[in-house]
Each structure stands twice: as C-alpha cells, then as structure tokens.
Amino acid sequence: MSEILSRSRRAGRAGKVGRAGPSAWLAAPALAFFLGFAVLPMLGVVLLSFTNWDGLGAITWGGLTNWTHVLTSSVTATSLWVTAKIMFFSYIVQTPISILLGVFTAGRQKYRTVLAVLYFVPLLLSSAAVAIAFKALLDPNFGVGPALGLPVLAQDWLGDPNLVLFVVVFVIAWQFVPFHTLIYQGGVRQIPASLYEAAEIDGAGRVQQFLHITLPQLKYTIITSSTLMVVGSLAYFDLIFVLTGGGPGISTRLLPLDMYLTGFQSNEMGAASVLGVILVVIGLALALMLQRLGGKDRNVSQLEGA
Amino acid sequence: MKLRKTHTLIAVAAAAALTFGAAGCGSSGPGDTSSGSPASMWGLTGGDQPILQNSVDAWNKKHPDQKINVNFFANDAYKTKVRTAVGAGKGPSFIYGWGGGVLKSYVDSDQVMDLTDFLKKNPQVKKRYIPSVLKNGQSNGTTYALPNNKIQPVMLFYNKELFKKIGAEPPTTWDDLMALVPKFKKAGIAPLALGGQSKWPDLMWLEYLADRIGGPQVFKDIKDNKPGAWSDPAIIESLTKIQKLVKAGGFAEGFSSVAADSNADQALLYTGKAAMILQGNWIYQSMKTDAPKFLKAGKLGYTTFPSVSGGKGNAKNIVGNPSNFWSISSKASTEQKQTAKDYLKSALFDKSYVKDVIKSGAVPPVTGIEKQIAASDDSKFLMTAYSMAKNAPNFQLSWDQALSPKQGQKMLTQLDQIFLRKVTPKQFARAMNETIKK
Numbered sequence: 001m002s003e004i005l006s007r008s009r010r011a012g013r014a015g016k017v018g019r020a021g022p023s024a025w026l027a028a029p030a031l032a033f034f035l036g037f038a039v040l041p042m043l044g045v046v047l048l049s050f051t052n053w054d055g056l057g058a059i060t061w062g063g064l065t066n067w068t069h070v071l072t073s074s075v076t077a078t079s080l081w082v083t084a085k086i087m088f089f090s091y092i093v094q095t096p097i098s099i100l101l102g103v104f105t106a107g108r109q110k111y112r113t114v115l116a117v118l119y120f121v122p123l124l125l126s127s128a129a130v131a132i133a134f135k136a137l138l139d140p141n142f143g144v145g146p147a148l149g150l151p152v153l154a155q156d157w158l159g160d161p162n163l164v165l166f167v168v169v170f171v172i173a174w175q176f177v178p179f180h181t182l183i184y185q186g187g188v189r190q191i192p193a194s195l196y197e198a199a200e201i202d203g204a205g206r207v208q209q210f211l212h213i214t215l216p217q218l219k220y221t222i223i224t225s226s227t228l229m230v231v232g233s234l235a236y237f238d239l240i241f242v243l244t245g246g247g248p249g250i251s252t253r254l255l256p257l258d259m260y261l262t263g264f265q266s267n268e269m270g271a272a273s274v275l276g277v278i279l280v281v282i283g284l285a286l287a288l289m290l291q292r293l294g295g296k297d298r299n300v301s302q303l304e305g306a
Numbered sequence: 307m308k309l310r311k312t313h314t315l316i317a318v319a320a321a322a323a324l325t326f327g328a329a330g331c332g333s334s335g336p337g338d339t340s341s342g343s344p345a346s347m348w349g350l351t352g353g354d355q356p357i358l359q360n361s362v363d364a365w366n367k368k369h370p371d372q373k374i375n376v377n378f379f380a381n382d383a384y385k386t387k388v389r390t391a392v393g394a395g396k397g398p399s400f401i402y403g404w405g406g407g408v409l410k411s412y413v414d415s416d417q418v419m420d421l422t423d424f425l426k427k428n429p430q431v432k433k434r435y436i437p438s439v440l441k442n443g444q445s446n447g448t449t450y451a452l453p454n455n456k457i458q459p460v461m462l463f464y465n466k467e468l469f470k471k472i473g474a475e476p477p478t479t480w481d482d483l484m485a486l487v488p489k490f491k492k493a494g495i496a497p498l499a500l501g502g503q504s505k506w507p508d509l510m511w512l513e514y515l516a517d518r519i520g521g522p523q524v525f526k527d528i529k530d531n532k533p534g535a536w537s538d539p540a541i542i543e544s545l546t547k548i549q550k551l552v553k554a555g556g557f558a559e560g561f562s563s564v565a566a567d568s569n570a571d572q573a574l575l576y577t578g579k580a581a582m583i584l585q586g587n588w589i590y591q592s593m594k595t596d597a598p599k600f601l602k603a604g605k606l607g608y609t610t611f612p613s614v615s616g617g618k619g620n621a622k623n624i625v626g627n628p629s630n631f632w633s634i635s636s637k638a639s640t641e642q643k644q645t646a647k648d649y650l651k652s653a654l655f656d657k658s659y660v661k662d663v664i665k666s667g668a669v670p671p672v673t674g675i676e677k678q679i680a681a682s683d684d685s686k687f688l689m690t691a692y693s694m695a696k697n698a699p700n701f702q703l704s705w706d707q708a709l710s711p712k713q714g715q716k717m718l719t720q721l722d723q724i725f726l727r728k729v730t731p732k733q734f735a736r737a738m739n740e741t742i743k744k
Contacts, residue, residue: 054712055393057415139570140560141579159502159562161726247503248562249723264386266715267411 042280049273056267066270076275078250079258082165086254087233089169090176094229097177099222102184103214116185123178131242134171158244161251168240168252175239176232180225187221188214227290234283255279344373345642345649347400348388350630351378353591354455357662365653372645374400382567389711392417392635399638399646403451403631405442406708413445418633419643421449428651438701439628439671451631452650456668457695458586458627460510463572464607468495468581476582476607480518480547480614487556490581496558498551499580500725501566505718506706508725510584511551513625513705514611515544521619522700528742529708536738540618545724545731547614552725562726569596576600584611586626587691590684591667608690624694625702629671664688669695713741 052062070076105116122130137144138157145154157167195213204212237256240246246253246261253261259279263272349358355378362376377398379387384402391397392412401418403409412418425432432440435453443451464476472493477483490497501507516524520540527535551557558580564570572589574580576597583589590608593601600606613621632654634646653659655672663670664682669692679688695701706714720737723729729737 054411055389056411056417135565136568138563139565140563141558141574142570154560156560156563159560159564161728245503245505247505247719247722248726249728250719261715264390266712267389267710268712 045273045276045280048269049277051270053269054267055264055269062270066268066274070271070274070278075250075253075258079253079255082250082252083234083254085165086169086172086236086252087230089166090172090233091226091229093169093173094177094180095222095226097173098180098225099184099215099218101177101181103188103210105181106185106188116181119181120178122175123182125175127175127238128242130171130175131239135243138167159248161248164244164248164251168243171243172233172236172239176229180229183225183228184218184221187218191217223290223293227287230290231283231287234279234286255282343639343642344375345399345638345645347374347376348384348398348402349376349378350384350402351380353588353595353666353668354663357455357659357666360662361653361656361659364658365649369645369648372641372648374645374649380567392637395637397635397637399635399642400649401633401635402454403633404627404703404707405451405631406703407710407714408707409443409451409631409633410445411710412633413448413450417636418450419636421452421634424647424650425449431651434655434672436671436673436696438698439695442628442703443631443633451633452654453629453671454632454654455630455670456588456663457629457671457691458588458668459624459691459694459698459701460514460584460586460611460626461608461691461694462582462584462611463575463589464582464609465575465578465580466605466607468493468578469607471495476609477612478609479612480515483612484551484554484556486581487551487554491555495578496574496580497556497582498558499564499571499574499583500557500561501564501571502557502562502722502725503564504566505722506704507566507571507585508721509704509706509718510586510625511548512541512544512721513702514584515547515614516540517623517625517700517702518611518614518619518621519543519617521617522623522702525702525705525708528705531742533742534739535742537735541735542731545734548724549727549731552727557725562722572596576606587687588668590687594667594684606687608687610694620699622694622698623700623702624698625704627704627707628695628701671695713738716741 048059049066050062050064051059052066053059101119105112105119135158136142140146140154140156140159143154145151155163158164191214195217196209199209199213235256236254237260240252240254240257241260244252246257255275256279259272259275262268262275347358347362349355358376358378362374366373388397388401389408392401397417401412403412409418431452436457439453439457440449443449443453462476468490469476472489472495474486474489475482477486487497513525516538520538524535524538524540527538558564558574564574566572566585569589569592572583572585572593573596575583576593587608590601590606593606610621610624632646632650634643634650638646655670660670660672660675660678664675664678664684667684667688669675669679669688676689676692679685679692682688702708706718709717717738720729720734724731724734
C-alpha cells in the first residue's frame with residue numbers, strides 16, 4: 001500500500017501527467033459513517049462503563065465500581081475462558097476442513113461444481129434458523145436420535161456441561177465452513193497453473209504439490225480466513241444465544257453473550273459496557289496480531305517468475 | 307471529472323443524511339407518541355393472542371376514532387424489547403407486564419400512569435377483579451396495572467394412565483414423591499418432566515419447597531433485601547431436597563436439554579414418557595391444542611404441590627403468576643391515554659372477553675364467574691384452578707418477576723447450577739446474598 005501511495009505521490013509531484021489517484025473526498029462518506037456509527041458509540045460505551053444505569057431510570061456516576069466488579073467476577077473469568085476455548089476449537093476444526101474443501105471445489109469438474117453449490121447451502125440460512133433447527137434435532141426425547149432409534153444420538157447434547165461446548169463448536173463449523181471454503185476456493189483458483197505444470201515435470205506427486213505449492217501460495221488467504229475466524233468468534237452471539245442461551249449454567253456463556261445478558265436481561269448497562277470495552281480491546285489486539293503474523297512484506301508478489 | 311464531483315457530493319450528502327437523520331427516524335414506529343396516532347398495544351404470542359386480537363378488533367369496529375394497533379411478540383423477546391423501548395421513550399401505550407420488580411422499576415422511573423383516579427371514578431373496574439390478584443398490580447399501595455388475562459397457579463400435573471400402570475397414587479407429601487421415583491424408574495418411566503433449558507421451570511421447585519418448609523415469610527425477607535436472607539434454613543433445605551431429587555434420578559434424563567418454550571417438557575407427559583410435571587396451569591391451555599385426545603380421554607391428573615413434613619407453610623399456598631397486567635405508558639399522548647383508559651373500562655373483561663378466556667381453557671381473574679366456568683367444557687379443571695386461587699392464603703408471584711431483573715437473572719443462573727449439581731446450596735446462598743448488600 002505504502003509503495004503505491006508513494007509512487008502516486010511521486011507521480012503527482014512530477015507534474016500533471018500520470019494518475020493522481022481518487023480524491024480524498026471519496027473517503028468522506030465512509031469516514032462519516034465510521035465516526036457516527038463506530039467511534040461515537042464506542043466513546044459512549046467507555047463513558048457508560050463508569051456509570052450505573054438500569055436502562056430506564058437516571059444514569060448515576062459509579063466511578064470504577066463496575067470495572068472492579070466485572071474484572072473480579074468469576075462469571076467474567078469463565079466467559080473469557082469459554083470464548084478462548086470456542087475460538088481455539090472452532091479454529092482447529094474449521095481451518096483444515098475449509099482448506100481441503102476449498103482445494104477440492106476449486107477443480108473445474110462438473111460434479112465438483114454441483115457439490116460446491118450444495119456445500120454453500122448452510123451459508124444461506126440465518127444463524128437463528130440454524131440454531132432452532134439444531135435445537136430441535138438435538139432434543140433428547142423427540143430429536144433425531146429417538147426418531148431414528150439410535151440411542152447414541154440421543155445424548156443430553158445441550159444439557160451436559162462437558163458436552164455442550166463441542167456441540168456448539170460443531171454447529172458453528174457447520175454454518176461457517178462453507179464461507180471459508182469459498183474464500184479458499186477463490187484463493188486456490190488464483191494460483192497459476194504453470195506452477196503445477198512445472199512441478200509435474202519435476203515429478204512432484206499430488207501431496208507434494210499441495211504441500212509445496214498450494215499451501216504456500218495460500219498464505220495470505222489463510223491469514224484472511226484466520227482473521228475472520230478468530231475475530232469472528234468474538235462475535236458469535238445469535239447462534240449460541242438461541243441454541244443454549246449461555247447454559248447449562250454458564251458453560252457456553254461467551255463474552256458477547258455475557259455482555260448481552262448483563263445489559264439486556266440483568267439491566268446492568270454499566271457492567272455490560274465494561275464487557276463491551278474488553279471485547280473491543282481483545283478484538284483489536286487479535287486482529288493486529290494476525291496482521292503482524294502475515295509479515296511486513298505483504299505487498300510483495302508471490303507470483304514473480306510465474 | 308465533473309461527474310465524479312457530483313457523485314462525491316451526493317454520497318457525502320447521503321451519508322450525512324443517514325448519520326444525522328438516524329436520531330429522527332422511527333417516528334412512525336409502533337411506539338409513536340405523537341398526537342393523532344392510534345394507541346399501540348404489545349401483546350404476547352400464544353394461547354391468549356386470539357383473545358386479545360378479537361377484543362381489539364371488536365373495539366376498533368365500535369370506536370373508529372379511538373383505534374388501537376396491536377402487535378404480538380414471543381415471551382422472552384418481548385421482555386427485552388419492551389424494556390429497551392420504554393427506556394428510549396418509544397414504548398407502546400399499553401405496556402404488558404407481570405407486576406413485581408419490573409413494574410416497580412417502571413414506577414420508579416415514572417414510565418407508567420398512576421391509575422388511582424381512574425379507579426376512583428370507575429369503581430366497577432376495581433370490583434370486577436379478585437382482590438389478591440389485583441394487589442399484584444400495585445407498587446407501594448398505589449395501583450399502576452390492571453390484570454388482563456388469566457390466573458396462572460403452578461400445579462402438579464400427572465399422567466393418570468402411568469400411575470395406574472404402576473399402581474400408585476399421586477403424592478401428597480414430599481416423602482411420597484421421593485418414594486415414587488424408584489417405582490417409576492423401575493417401570494422405565496421418567497418420574498418427572500422438567501424444561502431445564504428454559505431455567506424458569508426450575509424455579510417453581512424452589513418456590514414451592516421454600517414456601518412449604520418456611521412459609522411466605524422466607525421470600526418476603528428476600529424481597530425486602532434483608533441481609534443474609536438467602537441463607538434462611540428453609541432455602542438451604544429446599545435446595546438440598548432438590549439436589550437429592552436430581553441425584554435420585556427424579557427428572558427425565560437430559561432434562562437440561564429440554565426447552566419449556568417449545569412445550570417439549572409437557573410433551574413428555576402426554577406422550578407417556580414422564581409421569582409428572584410441575585408447571586403453570588397454562589399448559590392445560592396448550593394441551594387443548596397439542597394433545598386434545600389426551601385431555602378428552604381424561605388422562606390428565608392435577609393436584610397441589612405436596613406438603614413437607616414439619617414445614618411451616620400452609621399447603622394451600624400457591625405460587626405462579628396471579629395474572630398478566632396492562633399498564634398505561636405515561637409517555638403516551640393525551641388521546642392515547644384516553645383511548646387506553648376507555649378500553650380498560652369497557653372492553654377489558656367484557657362478556658365476550660371473559661367467555662373467550664374460559665373457552666381457551668384458562669380462568670380469568672374476575673369475580674362472579676362460577677356459573678360460566680361450570681358450564682364450560684373444561685369445568686372440572688377450571689374450577690380446581692379457580693378455587694385454588696380464591697382460597698389460597700398466599701399467592702406468591704414468580705420470584706424472577708417479583709425481584710429486580712438483576713437479582714432474578716442471577717438467581718436463575720445459580721439455580722440452573724444447583725440442578726446440574728455444580729454448586730452446593732451454601733454456595734448458592736452466598737452468591738445470592740451478594741445481590742442484597744445494597
């Protein structure tokens with residue numbers, strides 16, 4: 001990016017020839033939106049975190065009480081831990097599946113196109129619909145297990161604190177793997193065929209081609225998908241809210257859900273704002289970290305010589 | 307170049323309009339308080355929806371200049387939505403509620419109308435209700451809400467067929483209940499159904515046990531924020547009894563996966579998978595549509611919650627929801643308020659309203675309807691519920707409604723963990739006492 005900018009700046013200085021790039025005014029609408037709908041409310045949340053408000057009455061100054069209360073609460077600790085676990089497990093489940101499916105669906109064969117279309121169906125459903133459907137399927141008495149006469153499937157899926165987390169991870173994967181598959185499919189299709197042709201002449205097998213060409217070439221796709229996955233898992237809310245409501249107990253009460261329940265069911269807006277601030281900080285930190293992982297030379301072409 | 311500039315200008319203008327205009331939006335939304343717009347009413351989906359719809363339709367036909375717009379929402383979603391709307395000054399003219407802690411918070415922030423003058427001018431309105439039910443629409447002795455649907459005592463329902471199968475009688479004492487557990491389990495039947503995932507059905511067990519063991523004073527202390535009130539021996543004993551019942555396998559396996567909101571808990575009862583269920587009497591209303599054959603065959607039994615030996619509480623006491631209520635928003639326009647008052651005066655619980663409630667399988671909280679109940683198809687059940695409510699020395703409002711939302715939510719989460727046996731009764735009491743400090 002910086003390279004492009006400096007190049008265009010140089011071109012601008014050099015004279016009227018060359019492209020001066022779009023007017024900075026073009027950023028104004030986006031900037032106005034960002035200020036109005038992201039920065040201002042965020043400042044509001046920071047302010048609110050120092051107050052006590054039940055959503056109805058007067059807002060009173062609370063100083064640091066909300067912060068000390070939230071930071072020392074065992075519920076917050078649990079919800080952070082639950083968030084971390086969901087993030088970790090969704091990542092290690094979704095990434096390999098998405099890469100493999102992405103590579104598979106990138107092929108131009110007809111049956112692969114048909115399968116690709118089928119894979120994308122869950123992407124078309126709203127999270128709430130997915131959650132309601134799974135809730136019905138997983139019902140221990142009237143769900144899919146008893147219906148098919150398979151006692152293995154008639155577990156206490158959503159009621160057993162040790163099991164429920166993995167059920168949640170599974171449903172999340174079911175819904176989001178298609179999305180990441182789509183990203184990887186696009187990534188794979190951009191890899192020049194000449195690389196594979198060269199590898200074939202050199203006698204590389206399929207697995208070797210995958211490990212030495214496809215994966216390295218997908219580096220930035222992996223970073224993009226990982227960022228979406230990790231930061232996105234901080235925002236899983238609708239699905240889990242409908243599926244478990246954070247229960248049983250607080251076993252699936254992850255941070256965004258904790259924030260919602262604190263704010264809109266317990267009506268402690270101050271404490272919920274504290275959780276909101278924590279959420280923003282963690283989200284930003286993770287996004288920055290993942291960008292760093294990509295290295296500083298992100299704009300260097302990987303296709304040189306191809 | 308010129309073209310681009312125009313585009314930019316349009317985009318900037320549009321963005322500005324959207325950004326700064328957002329605050330002004332929604333003036334034609336359901337919670338419109340500007341003069342000239344009709345009064346708005348938010349009700350709940352479910353058994354009462356057609357009753358309310360009929361009543362409003364009839365009203366609108368008769369009063370074209372005093373129209374009411376009615377919208378319906380699902381229970382849990384409504385509770386969040388209405389509070390946010392009321393807080394933002396966009397609430398409906400008719401606010402549907404449960405009384406208790408939430409009503410108090412509306413009163414404290416001056417969101418609902420004081421109905422004292424209205425009742426003084428229209429004594430017939432006050433007279434139509436059962437006094438113990440009407441009391442739940444008061445805060446500090448002043449009336450802010452009027453009952454609008456049905457008496458909802460929590461009762462112990464059972465499947466008569468299953469009891470016959472193992473040759474047992476419905477329990478009258480807690481020891482009876484505990485003795486039934488192994489008998490049903492041996493026959494491959496779950497003793498009790500419970501919609502544990504919804505959390506609030508758990509609460510019915512604690513409410514009844516605490517009342518039977520310690521009497522109504524136990525919860526009164528809690529509600530009055532007496533320090534340490536949750537450590538009352540009656541609470542500890544109730545929780546211990548609950549955990550013993552869970553450990554003995556009293557509740558259908560996987561009960562914490564069962565959602566009461568989708569009626570999966572009562573389905574266990576009428577499909578013969580579970581023998582008993584402790585639930586609000588509204589399940590009778592929903593069984594009328596979900597399992598009419600089961601009801602017609604007379605297989606549904608119902609009784610009061612068992613007594614506990616040595617307990618202080620009167621076995622006639624009941625818990626549940628005395629009724630739901632209408633409050634009038636103090637933020638509504640003068641015309642809307644007038645419409646609301648006129649509706650409450652002449653249309654609420656008029657003859658056809660009462661008839662509709664009874665026909666749906668529920669009991670309206672009004673006096674002098676014995677004859678109508680006796681003439682209905684469900685007279686036996688309705689009479690039981692009616693006399694239970696009329697004769698109860700104490701009709702305790704569900705604790706999660708009686709307490710502030712903050713305490714109520716914490717209590718439900720903690721209680722969920724009691725049923726999962728993740729916390730001990732003492733830990734529960736300690737966690738709940740923390741909510742009392744202030």
